[in-house]
Amino acid sequence: MKTAITMKKIITTLAGMLLAAVFSVSMAQNQPHVFINPGHGGHDSDDRNVVIPPFTQGDTLGFWESNSNLWKGFALQEILRKKGYKTSISRIKNTTADDLPLSTIVALSNSSGADVFYSIHSNASGHGEAYAVNFPMGFYRGYTNQPENPNSMLLLSKLAPYIIDNKSTVWSQDKYQEWGDWSFQPGWGTQGYGVLRGNRIAAILDEGSFHDYYPEAYRLLNHEYCWVEGFSFSLGADDYFGRLDLFGEGLVTGTIRDDRLLRTDIRTMIGADKRVPVNGALVRLLDSGGNVVDEYTTDNLRNGIYLFKYVAPGTYTVEVSHPDYFGKSAEVVVNANAKTYQNFDLKRQRNTPPEVVSYSPVWEEGDAPVRCNEPLKFEFNWDMDAESVEQAFTIDPPVEGTIQWEDANYRMTFTPNDAYQVDTRYTVTIGKSAKHGGGTEMVEDFVLQFDTQSRNHIYELAMFPREGSQMHYKSANVEFRTDSLIEAYDAFNYMHVIDKDGNEVGWNKRSLKFNEEGDDYGFLRFPLSKDLTVGEDYHVVVDVEMKDTMGLKLEAPIEYHFTAVDAAETIGSPAVVEPFEAATGFALAAGEGDTPVGTVKVTASSTKLFGSKSLQLAYEFAGQNEGDEMVIDAPASEEHFTRNDALVLHIFGDMSFNHFYARLTNEAGTDDRWVDLGVIDFVGWQRVVVDNLKDVLAADENYSFTGMKMVKNATKMGRKGTMRVDNLLKDHSTGVSETTLAGVTVGPNPAVDYVVASAGSFVTGMELINSAGQTVARNGSNFINVSGVTPGVYLVRVYTNGMTSTHKVMVAR
Ligand SMILES: [Zn+2]
Structure with a gap:
């Protein structure tokens, strides 16, 4: 803002300037008088700077609207004088002091005795390089087609044709937009533009073109381009004053x-x-x-x-x-x-034939093979004729791919749509019929060869859930492991969990976990955004677009079906042997030899299935040796197991693929027995049942739970991780060895009237067996009527395709 004092000073200086600027010819009759206002001035914040190379921000030699407006104004002044007009101009310099307040310019216009007033500008979309917007527009005071002064609208309509006929520029729309400023800025009421407000003569503001359309900014740096716009203004004035025939050049x-x-x-x-x-x-x-x-x-x-x-x-x-x-x-x-x-x-003189000046991959016999999705890149000495090059391009064995041109056709990239074949010699040729932009062909064929690596896809190492598996419904995670590091940033787009109605269960993207540089294998662990419904079937899908960090994709999509279960569900009332509510007394046992095979940090965790805590085992094996064992000692349980019991342990798996055991010790402390709990090939909570301890324990002995053991697997997986255990239960053995087949489910549980079996293949029959091992009901179909049996725990045998699957079910009333 300018103060009143400086404004006075400017007006005083301007009076002198105007005297100098106004050109007076002999006072001929009907000599029109044009007031010229080159917009802005001073390279200040109210000026408009477009930063284009080679100029940097703020360089006054670069594009500033004030510069080009002034050159247009000077040109108009010069041409009008030649044409016999009288002129006044609001500034002849580009300084802050010359950038007069708009009301001052209006006052000068009104007191100048001029007939018409031109405010000269260019426009901006405000989007810079991102927009290709370029057209001329202009304003008079008032509403569109309802001008305050009809002569202003006439003045603009006389100018418009000479601005829009500019063929040096490229317009984005071929129409000069004529506006009343009140209609263009409806939010301003009847305030309108400052240089038009109070202007008592025919007055317009012209935005000749868009200076933040970069090609136009470069044109506006040229004085002669601006001069022509000044000439166009003079033609508009000639037309307005009826003087088009008076000038001879x-x-x-x-x-x-x-x-x-x-x-x-x-x-x-x-x-x-x-x-x-x-x-x-x-x-x-x-x-x-x-x-x-x-x-x-x-x-x-x-x-x-x-x-x-x-x-x-x-x-x-x-x-x-x-x-x-x-x-x-x-x-x-x-x-x-x-x-x-x-x-x-x-047309450029391309005076040498075209040739490939650089390319990749650069490969010679004996070099390491090339990645199976490596793009082929070629740089030429000339801008090339794309069509002739693409026609001359061959790859053998043939590969479908996409060709892209860059840098004005100096560079070409071929990207294979799918991976190359493994362990294959490829020969790529650009035949000599390839032409540059001038039509000359290459002197000889260009040939490159390369061998491919022996891997062209990413491979699944492991996944949970797998086909037919059961997954604890609450806070479930899906884990996918691959033989190379997964490109994680958009991987969630390529993995989906879908419910039985086909709806996707979303991911909790903030809690994704994925591989890092240096990991032994690739992995993604995606927490589901909501709990699953117990008893319902789901499937998990991995798209072929899942990529590793080198861009190699899956060979085929992966799809596994699984069922949501409640791992905490107990049938009957088994005894709690160990609730794992506190870590007191749990510790890693000293191993054999001097060098420990690893470490285990035992703590109580709030990630639990029962009570308020579970027991967390954060372990790390020292190496990748198969068979290395770590034993975690536990306080001896008061509750005892005998060979007639079943053992149930709830395990939170980390998909380590390590083998896990529970140790049972007799009362004398002389006999340790290891109960095989299986391989930890799952993520999250599972209920692990060893139905029959008859094969493990000695007869006539009572055994306490005294520890657990983890045995390292043969792969690179499971060297370190975190697993948890919760409620160790003692249940009555059914006396029947129980084999539960993956993919066979039985329900409802508890059952009242019927127990129904479902399996991937045809169910040929079912049997209901009581705790004494006696068959109490059977049916040659996939359901069995239980309405007549005594409530209690039963085994259900399901016969399918020559296989038998056994399930524990409670019958209730
Ligand atoms: Zn402007």
Whole structure:
């Protein structure tokens, strides 16, 4: 904001400036008087700077709207004087002091005695390089078609045709938009634009083009381009004042561009602006006698603009030459007081044949094989004719792929759609029929060869859930392991859990866990965003798009079916042998030899299935030796197991693939027995049942629970991890060895009327067996009526496809 004091000072200085600026010719009758307002000034915050190379932010030589507005204003002043007008101008310098308040400019306009007022600007979309918006628009005061001063609307309509007929630029829409400022800025009421408000003469504001459309910003750096816009204003004034026939000279102008080379310095362009403007082209204007009338060399500011001013009417030849291009000429007709546009598209002299100057992969016999999805890249010495190169391109054995061109067709990339074959020699040829942009072919074929690696896909090492598995319904995690590191950033898009109705169960993306550089294998662990429904079937799908960090994909999609269960469900009332509520007394036993095989940190964890805690075992084996054992001693349980009992332990697995055991010790402490709890091949809680201790324990002895044991597996998995155990139970053995087949389910549980079995294959029969081992009901179908049996725990045998699956069910009333 300017203070009142400085404003006074500016007005005083301006009075003197105006005297100097106003050109007075002899006071001829009807001499029109034009007031010129080149918008903005001073390279300040209210000016408009577009930062384009080679200029940096704030460089006053770069694009500033105040610069181009002033050049347009100077041109208009010069041309109007030649045409016999009287002129006033609001600034002749580009300093902060000359950037007058708009109300001051209006006061000067009103007191100048001028007939019309032109405020000269260019426009901005505010989106810079991202938008290709370029069209002219202008404003008078009032509503559109309801101007405060009808002469203002007339003045704008007389100017518009001479602005829109600019053929040096490329418009995004071919219409000059004429607006009343109150309609354009409806939020401002009838405030309108400051230089139009209170202006008592015919007054307009013109936004000639969009200066933040970058090709236009480069043109506006050219004084002659701005000069032509000044000439267009003069034509508008001539038309308004009925003076079009009074001036006897015209002009020739245009833009010189490469005929095909694409511009790569700007992101968004329209039409011919996509091609490179030619810097340093010599343009000569020759009269009909072949005499050079004028010459112009295009500047180095990437606009290709040339101009010949004040040319007498007649027929001329415009001749363009440049050391890198074939010359070109065109005949033009110049009319009095009119613009002649003549653009040139020059053909480059590509004076050597095209060739591949660099490429990848660079491979020689004996080199390491190439990745099976390696893109093929070629760089040429010339901009290439894409079609002829693509036709000349072959790869053997054939591979489907995508070709992309970059850098104005100097660079080509072939990306295979799927991986190359493994352990294969590929031969890639660009035949010599490939042409550069000038149409010349290569001298010889270009050939490259490479061998591929022996791996072209990512492979599943393990997954949970697997086909037919059961998964604890609450806070479930899906884990997927692969032989190489998974590209994790968008992996959640390629793995899905789907319920029985086909709806996806989402991931809790904030809690994803995935492999890091240096891990032994790839993994993703995705927590589900909500709990599953007990008893319902789900499936998990991994898309082929799942990639490793080298971009190799799965060979085929993976799909596994699983069932949600409640691992805490107990049938009957088994005795709790050990609730694992505290870690007191649990510790890693000393191993054999001097070197410990690993460490286990035993703590109480709130990730539990029963009570308030579980027992957490955070272990780390020292190495990857198969069979290394770590024993965790436990306080001896008061409750005893005999060979007639079943042992139930709830285990939170970490998919270590290590073998897990429970130790039972006789009362004398002389006999340790290991109960095999199986391989930890799951994630989350599972109820692990050893139904029959008859094969493990000695007769007539009572055994306490005294510890657990973890045995390292043969793979790289399970060297370190965290597992948990909760409630160790003692149940009555059914006396029948129980084998539960994956994929066979039995329910409901507890059952009242019927028990129904479902399996992947045909169920041929079922048997209901009581705790004494007697069959109490049977049926040759997939259901069995239990309404007549005594409530209690039963075994259900399901016969399917020659196999038998046994399940424990409670019958209740
Ligand atoms: Zn402006």
